[in-house]
Amino acid sequence: MPTVINGIGTWYYGRRRIHRLKNTCEFCNRMGELESYDTTLYFTVLYIPIVPLSQKRILYSCPYCRKHRVTNLKQWEAAKAQAIAQLMDKLGKAPDDRETIREAIALAHSYQDEALFDRLADGLASHWLEDATIQAQLGAAYSYFARRKEAEAAFRASLAVEDNPETRRQLGLTLMRQGRPEDALPYLRHILDEKIRDRAGLIYLLVEAYQAQGLHETALELMDRRDAAFPDLVDDKDVKKQRKVSERYQSSGKKVAAPHLDESGKTGYREGNWTARLPRIIAPLVILGLVVCYLGAAIWTGQARQVYLVNGWDLPYTVAINGRQESLLPGKPKAIRVAEGDISIEFPDGKIALEPIHCHIETPFFSRPFARQTFVINPDQVAVLSWEELVYALPPLPPPPPSAPPRYYAGNLLHTFKGIDYEFTDFPQNVKSEHGAPVKKTRVSVVSNFNQEQRLDLAAEVLDQKQQIQFGKNLLKLNPDDFYSLSWLIGRLPAQEGIDFLSTRLGARPILVEWHRHYQSLMEKKHPEVDLLPKYRQLAAENKGNADALYLLGRIDQQDLDESEKLLKQAAASRPPSVYAINALGYNALVQGEFADAVRWTQDAHKLAPQNPSIGIAYQKALMAAGKFDALLEQLRISQALPGMWLSALMERLKVYARKGDKKNTQATIEEMLQLMGPSANAQQRRSVQNALESTVCCCNGDVPGYLKLASEFSNGLDLHSAILQGKLSVAAGLAANQKDDASHLNSHALLHLTALKAGDKKIADRANASNFL
Ligand SMILES: [Zn+2]
Secondary structure, three states, rough: OEEEEOOEEEEEEEEEEEEEEEEEEOOOOOOEEEEEEEEEEEEEEEEEEEEEEEEEEEEEEEEOOOOOEEHHHHHHHHHHOOOOHHHHHHHHHHHHHHHHHHHHHHHHHHOOOOOHHHHHHHHHHHHHHOHHHHHHHHHHHHHHOOOOOHHHHHHHHHHHHHHOHHHHHHHHHHHHHHHHHHHHHHHHHHHHOOOOHHHHHHHHHHHHHHHOOOOOOHHHHHHHHHHOOOOHOOHHHHHHHHHHHHHHHHOOOOOOOOOOOOOOOOOOEEEHHHHHHHHHHHHHHHHHHHHHHHHHHHHHHHHHEEEEEOOOOOEEEEEEOOOEEEOOOOOEEEEEEEEEEEEEOOOOOOOOOOOOOEEOOOOOOOOOOOOOEEEEOOOOOEEEEEEEEEOOOOOOOOOOOOOOOOOEEEEEEEEEEEOEEEEEEOOOOOOHHHHHOOEEEEEEEEEOOOHHHHHHHHHHHHHHOOHHHHHHHHHHHHHOHHHHHHHHHHOOOHHHHHHHHOOOOOOOOOHHHHHHHHHHHHHHHHHOOOOOOHHHHHHHHHHOOOHHHHHHHHOOOOOOOOHHHHHHHHHHHOOOOOOOHHHHHHHHHHOOOOOOHHHHHHHHHHHHOOOOHHHHHHHHHHHHHHOOHHHHHHHHHHOOOOOOHHHHHHHHHHHHHHHHHHHHHHHHHHHHHHHOOOOOOOHHHHHHHHHHHHHHHHHHHHOOHHHHHHHHHHOOOHHHHHHHHHHHHHHHHHHHHOEEEEEHHHHHHHHHHHHHHHHHOOOHHHHHHHHHHO
């Protein structure tokens, strides 16, 4: 028997040359129409016949238990062909041989071949009307093909020649099957008369035949005679039931179904129709259907590609994608559908000073429905996207392989990701896993809730120099007042390019002070020969005493110092004042050692521009210099709450406690900073950080022996600072000369210069001073 499990397996499809016969099933013993037919065994998927495996001949398949015999159709056909060939050979040699004709009828019968049987019956057997045996055999064969009239004629012809009880009973059965119990009775009566016990079943059928005609009276009479002939059957369950039926319908004469005689009308032989061929084309049809669906999906997906729009800036704005307007909130992705191809992006609301741009999205046509790609359009090009991986595993199992570290993406108009499980949503708490094996999932999201410093740090990590420059320029297009991005960008541009870039916005009004400050600094460094005074005098004149213009004029290098002080004070006193001028005055006071003044000025500046970190830091420096520790701690408490400021605020706090001589809080702060290293840091790394922090404490306390001791622990030879502190100036000079040209280079030379001056070593002092200006 073919079997199908989970929709995959083998099954029979199609029926040809069907033979049906009402008979008893050899497996379950129930009476039913047993079917024999040619069919094809198919390999099936989801009950769809895909691959034909072999042709079969099914024999006597039971409608109740479905059991049957099966033989290979090829072998069946081959055996039949061989038998026919032999027969033809015999008939050729002796056409009128009685045994050969009987053999021929038996052959057609056993191969269930009605066409063959017809040829033999018409051509040969019709000549043998006088042969009782051949006629009886013909009758049986006609019955087999459910041709009742012809069977009746053959049986009658046989009996006319020679009486035979078995032939009588066959004729009786044929008559009963035609609904003629009265005609059948004479041929079956002998069973009762002679009490032929093993043919009693035919009497049972005869009763059924009477009941089917509504002749219950006659049926009851017959049943009485049966009880008399076969008393042992009286208590049989079916026999008793049969009697009850006739007793019940005796008066009404109702016709009752005869389950053992009635036939569906499908008995006998038929060739089968075109549906037998259907299974052969089902698989191609299904495949064609799938192809059409797939191509449809590919076309549809291409026409309606899902794309996420991401606003990476700090303010909402409207963008037109292929002319369709979409409003975007900061950090909130929006999924839209667009046709693949060129996509135009414009900024219709004027809130965003970016030029129209376009990008191109295209996926390979044939793999499109299966390609799991995530497209993200970031019109402002300043978003930072993160890709994360998470491994899910069940607790007692071995720990999962570590997840890949997050990856960041920035600076592109179009970002493309492959195989993302969660697009702009959180990882779920749980996922499904086969047999509890660890499962890897990925997600993509927009990084938000970070300050400009952190955004730029991430961008610097993932972009090359050229991309970083473009990223900075994009941020400044969005917000030219973004002083943090401005100094970040200027730090990455060669001096002349920086000057050229800054020059593009020097004419902007209100005056972009930070742009001018950077411009002045770069010009002083790159083009010291250029006198900026006329340019800034003109700016001050054009802006009629504008505080920022006065400040910018006052801070130029070429400016006379007294004049500079006068201009800065004028700018600070203007209404509105220049916060930069106030801060500059504080800075001047700080370098001149007038700490109380420094605190006063920088505090004013900080109040006016609380968000400006460089002004905030100047205020903190002034507080530190003036020894205003409590006010400084309060400032640090506020600034450490700002994103990205935690660590630097903590470091400053350490210095305050150290200078205050607050040993308990100093130690607590060192502990807090070591904690920040997390559990992954090893002992060596911890000691190194601790050493650095304790060195800082020594510096704050002026503890030279303590500093030298700590320095010797973590240095192979004498370092520059230790050499200076020990007064070994020539050693220090040698070390300074070998120092790489990095940020600390200037400080080292300045330090050496001052120490040498103090020690009266003019030679070293001059050399260190000269190095500073190389
Ligand atoms: Zn059965």
